[in-house]
Amino acid sequence: DGGITQSPKYLFRKEGQNVTLSCEQNLNHDAMYWYRQDPGQGLRLIYYSQIVNDFQKGDIAEGYSVSREKKESFPLTVTSAQKNPTAFYLCASDQRNNEQFFGPGTRLTVL
Amino acid sequence: GQNIDQPTEMTATEGAIVQINCTYQTSGFNGLFWYQQHAGEAPTFLSYNVLDGLEEKGRFSSFLSRSKGYSYLLLKELQMKDSASYLCAVRPITGNQFYFGTGTSLTVIP
Numbered sequence: 001d002g003g004i005t006q007s008p009k010y011l012f013r014k015e016g017q018n019v020t021l022s023c024e025q026n027l028n029h030d031a032m033y034w035y036r037q038d039p040g041q042g043l044r045l046i047y048y049s050q051i052v053n054d055f056q057k058g059d060i061a062e063g064y065s066v067s068r069e070k071k072e073s074f075p076l077t078v079t080s081a082q083k084n085p086t087a088f089y090l091c092a093s094d095q096r097n098n099e100q101f102f103g104p105g106t107r108l109t110v111l
Numbered sequence: 112g113q114n115i116d117q118p119t120e121m122t123a124t125e126g127a128i129v130q131i132n133c134t135y136q137t138s139g140f141n142g143l144f145w146y147q148q149h150a151g152e153a154p155t156f157l158s159y160n161v162l163d164g165l166e167e168k169g170r171f172s173s174f175l176s177r178s179k180g181y182s183y184l185l186l187k188e189l190q191m192k193d194s195a196s197y198l199c200a201v202r203p204i205t206g207n208q209f210y211f212g213t214g215t216s217l218t219v220i221p
Contacts, residue, residue: 033208033209035211040213040216041213041214042198042211042212042213042214043154043198043211045208045209048208058208088151090153090154099144099156099159100144100156100200100209101156102153102154102155103153104152104153105151105152105153107151
């Protein structure tokens with residue numbers, strides 16, 4: 001079955017630590033995205049990538065970094081520079097002009 | 112952003128019909144999408160409109176008026192499992208982003 005996987009589902013981090021969230025897709029989609037969702041709020045775009053080895057900042061990129069070395073993978077690193085990282089993180093992918101497909105999400109909690 | 116507005120909350124009765132509105136402002140437009148999101152889960156795609164008019168998919172229909180910057184999602188024969196957040200999203204012509212509204216939290220009551 002084609003789809004998007006994210007791991008882990010739940011992640012706990014101590015303040016000051018970097019952490020990397022995994023996102024893999026086997027849909028052969030060119031574009032991949034990372035969103036952040038806070039309670040009662042919509043999706044806010046962190047980073048997106050339209051092709052391998054290229055990515056652009058979204059609306060809230062500060063404190064985050066990404067890489068796109070393979071078409072299937074788009075990991076997100078939450079750095080210690082992100083002051084309020086506790087949130088639900090969603091990865092998505094699409095083929096241009098079509099709907100986005102979402103992974104199951106990772107809930108990050110900073111202790 | 113694309114100034115996407117949706118009501119924050121709605122309540123409707125099981126078996127009834129509910130209409131969730133979405134207005135948007137964008138300089139160029141390449142499609143309007145509706146997603147359903149249950150609490151703690153990922154959004155799932157419901158419908159897509161790029162031309163004016165009504166798209167029907169079983170109990171769900173979506174309408175678009177490009178000249179008015181307006182869309183609605185119509186849910187018929189409401190079931191308890193329809194309690195969820197409904198997200199309106201716009202894809203502009205330029206760039207490759209989606210812009211999401213903050214979502215409408217729908218509660219279906221017996």
